[in-house]
Amino acid sequence: MKYPRRYRLNRAEGRIYRQSIGGLTPLGREMNVALLYATDPTRAVPYPSATEQEWVALSFLDSERQFGYALLNSGSSNALAEWLAYRQQLRKEGLKLWQVTTRIGFRLSASGDGHRSWYYYTFTAEEGLPSSQLLERLRPQSWELVDPFLDLGDIPKPSLAESIEEIEATSLRLADERTQFLYWE
Known part of the structure; x- marks a missing residue:
């Protein structure tokens, strides 16, 4: 069993990094994920070197279909608006989050005087993975939907099993709505 991957979405540089034992591996300016869960924005200090601000915790399958975690932060520029x-x-x-593939990226912004610049997040929905592929990857897993190593206070933390049940139920309902049976006698 592989451990979940952890990603850093660095708004100061507009870059995405994957954390590993050896440090941070730069991945580029965007990534595609199948989002499984996102917390509501919550004011917190998720880890010791972070500042108090609004945070959103994400769990997802990355482009290699590996389970991963990332955080979005508001900063002082209302970066969660997007x-x-x-x-x-x-x-x-x-649509549910898992029904689309989400491309997470960055958009450059600058102060009025041009002396400071930073990046806002961008999100684009694309065609999602078939629910059968999602379920195939998720069923053998037992990861939590909110990274257990973060301190986001007292927020709801649904289980992966609940998410799998929702995907199964929604997939069955959609199949029933789209299927029209014709009987020929």
């Missing part, structure tokens, strides 16, 4: 808008758009379309 995430909240993306999540609201999916809800309006009647």
Whole structure:
């Protein structure tokens, strides 16, 4: 059994890193994931070197279909606005996070005087993995949907089993809605 991967979404540099025993491995400016769960924004200090601000914890399958965790942070620039808008758009379309592949990236922004720059998150929905592939990867796992090594306070922490049940139930309901049986006698 592989351990979950942990990713850092560095808004100061607009880069994504994967954490490993040897340090941080740079991956580029965007990545595609099948999101499984996202917490609501919560004010916290998730690890000792972090500052108190709004955080969103994500769990997902990365592009190699490995289970992973990442954090989004608000900073002092309301960087979670794009995430909240993306999540609201999916809800309006009647989609669950896991029903699409989410491309997470960055957009450069600068202060009015041009002396400071930083990056905002960007999110784009693309065609998702078939639920059968998601379930195939998730069923043998026992990971938690919120990284257990983070301190995000007293937030709901559903189990992976609950997420699997939801995927199965939604997949069955969608199949029933799309299937029209014709009987020829």
